[in-house]
Amino acid sequence: MIRINQLKLAVDHTQEDLLAKAAKTLRIPVTAIQSVKIIKQSVDARKKEEIHFTYSVDVETNNEESILHKAKNPNVILAVKKEYQFPVSGTVPMTNRPVIVGTGPAGLFCGIMLARSGYRPLLLERGEDVDSRQSAVEEFWNGGPLKTDSNVQFGEGGAGTFSDGKLNTLVKDPLMRNRKVLELFVEFGADPSILYVNKPHIGTDVLSGIVKNMRQEIIRLGGEVRFNSLVTDVLIKDYSIWGIRVNDEEEIPADALILAIGHSARDTFQVLERKGVPMEAKAFAVGLRIQHPQEEINRSQYGLSDHQVLGAADYKLTHQCKNGRGVYTFCMCPGGYVVNASSEANRLAVNGMSYQKRDGINANSALIVTVTPEDFGGNSPLAGIAYQRKLEEAAYTQGKGRIPIQLYGDFKNNCSSGSFGDVMPALKGGYEFTNLRGIVPDYISDSIIEGVEAFEGKIRGFRRKDAILAGVESRTSSPVRITRDESLESRIKRLYPCGEGAGYAGGITSAAMDGIKVAEAIASRYKSFSF
Structure with a gap:
C-alpha cells in the first residue's frame, strides 16, 4: 500500500x-x-x-x-500497517470469573475483550438496561420523579450514553487501542466514517443501540450482565479482594474485581474509603453551560449559516485568566441540548447531549474552570465530592428543582433574568430563571465572564447578551483517583480500578481504551476462565 x-x-x-x-x-x-x-x-x-x-x-x-x-x-x-494485538493468556488459574462493576465504556469494552478471550466475565450494573433507562430519563425530563439508580449518570452505557457521543481523544495510541475501540463501535452499529473523520461522534440515539448489541455479544460468549445490582460492599482479606456484596444481600466471589464505576458513583467511593482502598482527591473542572444559535456558530466557523456537507460546526476555546485560572469550553454539543443530568435527590447537575444528526437549533458547551484539592477544603480523598454536592445543592435550590438558567448579560451584571431574548432554549427538563452567581464561587463566575469576553475575539457573537447559561456543570470528570500500580492493580490485590470514575480517563474513547488496557492486564496474568 x-x-x-x-x-x-x-x-x-x-x-x-x-x-x-x-x-x-x-x-x-x-x-x-x-x-x-x-x-x-x-x-x-x-x-x-x-x-x-x-x-x-x-x-x-x-x-x-x-x-x-x-x-x-x-x-x-x-504505508505501514499496524494492528491491535490482545495478549496471550497468562498462567495463573482462575477459580472464579472476573467481575466488572459498571457498564459504561470502560466496563463494556473490558467485558467484550475478556469475553472474546474466554473469560466469561460477570458485569454488574446498578442501573437499568438501556431501554428501561431511556424511559426513566424521558419521564424525569418531563416532570416525573428522579430514579437515583437509573438516570443520565447511571445505567447501561454509562454517562456517555446521554452525551454528544464524541470519540476523539488526546491519549497517545502506539498500541492501537484507540483504533480497536472505533472498530468495535463500528462492528456493533456505528457509522464506518468514525474510523477516519477527525472528530468522530456517534450521538446518543445511536449509542444506545450499540451498547445493547455489545451486551448481547458478551452474553453470547458466556458472560453475564446483571442490572439493578448495586455493589454495597467489597470483601477484603489480607489486603486482597475475595468478593463483593450486591444489594446488601448476595455475596459473589471474585478472583479479579474491575471497578469501572463511573465518576458519579459517590456512594461506592464512600464504601471504598471505609474499607481502606487507597484513593486520593484530584483536580477536575466546574462551571456552567452556554447556548448560542447553531447558525451563528456555523457562520463564524464556515462563513455560512447552514453547510449541507459539513453539518453543524463545533468549536474548542481556551483562555488564561488574570486570576491565574484557566477557563475553557468542554463537551461542546453542536445542534444539541442542555439536559438535567442529576443523580441524587435535592441536587442538580447539567450536561450536554446531541443526537447523531446534530440538527437542534442551538449549540451548547460547558464553560469550565479547573478546581484543585486546595479549593475543596479538608484532606479527605472525597473532599471533591463534597465540593460538587455543595454546588449541586445550590443549583437545586436556585432552580426550585428545575434547571436554573440566566441570560449571559444578566449574569455579567449580577442580576436575575426574567425572560428570553432572541435565543430560544434547547433543554431537556424544566427550567427556572434565576441568578447563577448564587451557585458558583466568585472565582468561577469571574473566570467565566473573562473567558466569554475573550472568546468573542474567536467566535463573533459568543458574548451576546441573550446567550443562555445553565448550571451547574459539575460532573466533567472524577474528583477521585483510585490509585493503582504499573500492573493496573490497587494496593488491595486483585482489585483493578478502571476508567473515568477511577481517575484514568476523560471521555468515552479514553475510558474504553482504559477498559481494554485493564482487560489486557487480567488476560496477561490469568488463564481463561472455565466452568
Missing part, C-alpha cells in the same frame, strides 16, 4: 474526484489504482472562501517501489 498525506479536495467532491487526485499525485492513470481507503479526513476552514477536506489515503496498486520513486513527493510514503 502507498500512503498519500495532505490530499486536499473541495468539500463537495465525488469519489471520482478522490481517485483522480490520488492518481495525479502518484503520476499514474486512474485505471492503475485497484483501491483507495480513507485513513483520515479533516476539515480545513481557515479560509472561509476555500474550505476543503484534507485526507490521508492508502492506495493499492502495482509496482509500488517504482511509483514511490517516480512521485518524488514527501507526502507519498509506503
